[in-house]
Amino acid sequence: MSDWRYRMTEHRGTLLAFGIFVLMFVLYTSNHPAGLTANVVQTASNKGVLLAFIAMAQTLVVITAGIDLSVGMIFILTNCLASWLVVGTPAETALGIVLVLLAGLACGAVNGAIVIFGRLQPIVATIATGAVFFGLALLLRPHPGGGVNEAVADALTGKLFGVVPASLVTLAAVVLVVWVPFSRSRLGRTAYAAGSSEAAAYMSGLPVRRAKFAAYTLSGLLAAIGGLFLTFFTYTGEAAHASGNAYTLFSIAAVVLGGVSLYGGRGSVIGAIFGAFAFRTIGDLLFVFDFDPLWQPLFQGVVLLAAVSIGAFALVRVRNRLEWFG
Amino acid sequence: MSDAATSGAASRLARHLPGFLRRADPAVATAFACIVLLLAVGSLYSTSFLSPDYLLQQLKVASFLGVIATGMMLVILLGQIDLSVPWVVAAGAMMACAAAAHGPLGEVLAIPFGVLCGVAIGAVNGVGVAYLRIPSMIVTLATNAVAQGLMVVYTGGFSPQDSASAAMRWLATGNLLPGVPNAVVAWALIGAATVFTLTRTTFGRAVYAIGNRERAAYLSGVDTRRVVLVAFAVAGGLSAFGGVLLAGYASKAAQAMGDAYLLPAIAAVVLGGASILGGRGSYLGTVAGVILITLLQSILSVMQMPEAGRQITYGVVIVAMLLLYGRAPASR
Numbered sequence: 001m002s003d004w005r006y007r008m009t010e011h012r013g014t015l016l017a018f019g020i021f022v023l024m025f026v027l028y029t030s031n032h033p034a035g036l037t038a039n040v041v042q043t044a045s046n047k048g049v050l051l052a053f054i055a056m057a058q059t060l061v062v063i064t065a066g067i068d069l070s071v072g073m074i075f076i077l078t079n080c081l082a083s084w085l086v087v088g089t090p091a092e093t094a095l096g097i098v099l100v101l102l103a104g105l106a107c108g109a110v111n112g113a114i115v116i117f118g119r120l121q122p123i124v125a126t127i128a129t130g131a132v133f134f135g136l137a138l139l140l141r142p143h144p145g146g147g148v149n150e151a152v153a154d155a156l157t158g159k160l161f162g163v164v165p166a167s168l169v170t171l172a173a174v175v176l177v178v179w180v181p182f183s184r185s186r187l188g189r190t191a192y193a194a195g196s197s198e199a200a201a202y203m204s205g206l207p208v209r210r211a212k213f214a215a216y217t218l219s220g221l222l223a224a225i226g227g228l229f230l231t232f233f234t235y236t237g238e239a240a241h242a243s244g245n246a247y248t249l250f251s252i253a254a255v256v257l258g259g260v261s262l263y264g265g266r267g268s269v270i271g272a273i274f275g276a277f278a279f280r281t282i283g284d285l286l287f288v289f290d291f292d293p294l295w296q297p298l299f300q301g302v303v304l305l306a307a308v309s310i311g312a313f314a315l316v317r318v319r320n321r322l323e324w325f326g
Numbered sequence: 327m328s329d330a331a332t333s334g335a336a337s338r339l340a341r342h343l344p345g346f347l348r349r350a351d352p353a354v355a356t357a358f359a360c361i362v363l364l365l366a367v368g369s370l371y372s373t374s375f376l377s378p379d380y381l382l383q384q385l386k387v388a389s390f391l392g393v394i395a396t397g398m399m400l401v402i403l404l405g406q407i408d409l410s411v412p413w414v415v416a417a418g419a420m421m422a423c424a425a426a427a428h429g430p431l432g433e434v435l436a437i438p439f440g441v442l443c444g445v446a447i448g449a450v451n452g453v454g455v456a457y458l459r460i461p462s463m464i465v466t467l468a469t470n471a472v473a474q475g476l477m478v479v480y481t482g483g484f485s486p487q488d489s490a491s492a493a494m495r496w497l498a499t500g501n502l503l504p505g506v507p508n509a510v511v512a513w514a515l516i517g518a519a520t521v522f523t524l525t526r527t528t529f530g531r532a533v534y535a536i537g538n539r540e541r542a543a544y545l546s547g548v549d550t551r552r553v554v555l556v557a558f559a560v561a562g563g564l565s566a567f568g569g570v571l572l573a574g575y576a577s578k579a580a581q582a583m584g585d586a587y588l589l590p591a592i593a594a595v596v597l598g599g600a601s602i603l604g605g606r607g608s609y610l611g612t613v614a615g616v617i618l619i620t621l622l623q624s625i626l627s628v629m630q631m632p633e634a635g636r637q638i639t640y641g642v643v644i645v646a647m648l649l650l651y652g653r654a655p656a657s658r
Contacts, residue, residue: 060361067463114645119653121602122464123407125590135637142634178493240581249467294483298475305468308460324459325541325550 008050013259014271021278026219026280031288038163039162044284045165046157048231048277052171053226054271055276056179057219057255062255064123064212065195066115071223072129072248074107076239077137078227083146083237086228093149101224107133108220112213130244136237144238153232167229169271174225179269182218187211195264251303254279279303352649355546357614359654360647364621371628376464382507388620389513391590396520397448397564398591399612400557403524405537405604406455406462408558409589410447413473415584418444418566419573420477426491438493438632440570441563447473448562450556462558477581485580490573499576509571516564521609533557537604590619593644597653 008015028044029036052072078100085096107129114125160166164279182188190211193201202208226247231237258275260267283300286293355377368375394411399409422440425432446471452467480486490498500508524530532553535543538594568587573579598615624641626636 114649118645120645120648121654124592124596124602124648125645127592128641128648130641131589131644132641134641135634135641138632138634138637142632203533210607241585245585249471252464252467254462264466293473294479297478298472299470301468301473301475304471305454305465308464308468309454309458322541322544325544 003151011268011271013261013267014274017271017278021274021281024281024285025277028285028288031285033238033288038159042159042165042167044281045168046239047284048280049171050226050229050233051250051254051276051280052133052273053174053222053229053249055258055272056174056220057226058251058255059258059260059267059269060182060191060215060219060222061122062260063195063264063267064191064215064232064260065198066212066216067252067262068111068216068219069123069248070107070111070126070127071219071251072244072246073130073133073137074104074220074223075227075230075247076241077133078104078108078224079230080137080140080146080237080239082148082228082231083148084140086090086148086152086231088149090149093152096149097228100176100228101221104220104222104227105217106220108217108223109213111220112216115216116209117211117236130248134239134241134244137244141237141239144236144240146237148231148235150235153235156229157232170229172262174222175269175273178218178222182214183268187214192265193216196266223270248278249304250276250300253300253307256304351399351599351608351611354608354611356647356651357611357618361614361618361621364625368621368625368628373626375628382505382510384620384624385583385617386507386509387624388616389507389509390568390575391587391594391620392513392616393402393409393516393571394446394565394568394587395591395594395612396516396609397561397568399600399607399609400520400533400564401462401561401600402444402592402595402600402602403533403537403604403607404554405540405557405559407602408451408466408555408561408565409463409588410450410466410470410473410562411453411588412582412584413470413477414444414447414562414565415569415572415587415601416579416582417447417473417477418569419579419583420481420486420569421566422494423486423488423490423573423579424480426494427488433491433493436494437497437567437570439572441566444566445559445563446567448559448565451562452558455558456551456554483581483583486578489578490576494574495577495632496574498571511577512571516567517609517613524609529553529556534605537601537606539605588624589640589644592658594619597644597647603654 018073025044029040032040034040053195054075057071061300081103082100085099087095089098110131111126114120114129115122119123156166156170158166160169186269187207187210190201190206190208191214193206194208194212198208254276255267255272256262256275257278258267258273260272279300282303283296286296286299353584394415398408418440421443422436425439426436429465450469451462451466452483454460482642497508498511502511503506517546524533530649532543532548532550535546535548536550540550547645569579569584572583594615595607595612596602596615597618598607598611598613600611622640623636626639
């Protein structure tokens with residue numbers, strides 16, 4: 001197989017996600033009453049970036065063949081924390097941001113420690129830690145409230161040079177600072193290898209445990225960045241249980257749409273980002289077509305169900321029935 | 327090495343125990359020990375904690391979770407998971423109440439209709455898992471979203487006005503036998519049927535076999551896909567029946583009424599010693615897990631712990647107990 005064909009197969013999921021997103025976005029803007037203006041793009045990117053961070057967090061764990069059902073709750077917890085800390089003078093704000101990110105890292109590290117060193121199944125372990133994170137969020141914010149440094153918030157959710165949405169630039173920066181070094185490092189390659197076959201990775205002398213731990217921890221960090229951004233958009237902190245659950249669910253949807261294999265070892269954060277954008281645009285399509293907003297949850301559910309069923313077409317090509325059972 | 331030493335000591339100890347104790351699963355025994363411990367702690371807080379009235383009331387509350395956890399256990403034994411519980415519970419309750427509003431015929435058909443809706447959603451889960459080979463975690467999350475969407479469209483986003491039928495209320499709050507709540511009787515009947523199915527029928531054997539290794543079960547001539555489909559449909563029906571009971575208890579359905587049942591149902595099954603990877607676990611363990619969780623919730627509310635503290639304690643207790651006896655074997 002020639003080099004470019006290998007790369008095409010390797011990135012097929014990501015390219016497909018990009019294609020779906022472009023298609024949906026064109027459909028969205030061409031039917032939007034205001035058309036393709038800087039404001040429409042800014043609003044769309046702000047909503048998309050929020051989900052994109054959570055989807056990135058989910059991807060890191062999914063690559064190691066795990067799952068994190070607490071990402072939504074880390075997101076909510078860091079939102080509540082940020083509504084206390086990211087206020088005041090520039091120095092205080094900066095310290096607050098650092099503390100919020102550290103809190104996210106800590107949440108991810110707790111998940112990682114329980115799953116890897118405690119040897120519990122990720123599904124059960126992260127559902128339980130999610131309950132703890134939500135409890136902490138409720139402690140911090142029994143009632144919605146708090147504030148945020150509005151200058152920073154407006155700068156990060158506004159437009160650069162009047163055209164480019166600042167949130168997109170931040171997303172790109174996070175990809176460059178967190179994902180690119182990780183995926184090219186020994187730990188990142190090991191995370192992929194462990195997701196593909198943990199036994200083989202271990203036999204090859206790779207630091208499997210450290211890599212998985214790093215993936216969970218960085219996942220917490222990315223969820224915390226999402227939480228920070230939620231605070232920048234809403235100016236408040238709120239311990240909303242339904243919202244946390246919805247983001248966990250949407251993160252999995254985005255990951256699936258983004259071509260990341262839930263069995264681990266395949267896919268990339270870039271795919272998940274486009275998956276998140278596509279999922280958000282699909283949800284918003286209803287608005288430009290003037291449907292009742294009540295139909296949005298059903299529409300998103302059906303899209304999700306259809307998206308996960310697409311993978312079933314591979315079954316047609318299976319020659320030996322035993323391959324059904326993995 | 328240390329594991330081998332302790333198990334050696336345990337087996338030497340076991341030889342001196344009576345037979346029924348020797349056969350007991352250590353996880354189930356631990357869960358029952360924790361129940362006794364919780365009762366002791368609770369009686370320190372309030373003397374009424376050990377009164378028959380209070381215990382019977384706890385058993386009634388436990389029966390709602392017990393019915394839902396029975397379905398979850400079936401699915402977990404297969405090595406799968408059902409995350410669609412929250413909105414299947416709500417859909418069962420809402421649809422039963424909606425049917426009850428349609429005249430006398432609706433009153434009669436309310437309970438079967440609610441359960442049937444749950445079976446339908448469960449069957450979608452089953453088709454996705456068994457025939458389309460989608461990971462159960464994903465397909466059940468998706469059907470949960472679809473069920474939520476359907477209910478939001480149906481109710482307009484508000485709690486529905488229809489109230490539960492008389493039969494539903496009688497089932498959840500009445501007493502057919504003096505002193506024994508009907509909900510507990512319903513749970514006992516469902517439990518007995520489950521134990522019979524799991525231990526005395528080929529279907530039950532197939533469930534355990536698939537949980538251990540689906541490929542081997544398939545090669546032994548089991549129609550594994552049909553077994554998985556049926557198990558998911560039954561689980562959906564049981565979740566919906568739990569919702570019907572809850573609606574009868576509160577005399578109406580509510581948005582998000584099932585959200586509080588997903589984590590407890592999984593936790594009850596896993597705390598009862600069932601392996602989340604499938605193939606291992608007993609119904610007795612699930613009963614122990616259900617009672618354990620209900621007592622824990624009750625004690626936390628007797629202590630007037632706020633919601634935040636309850637969530638934290640809850641998560642910490644589940645992780646701690648799993649670390650005690652739910653760990654995967656060391657791979658190296």
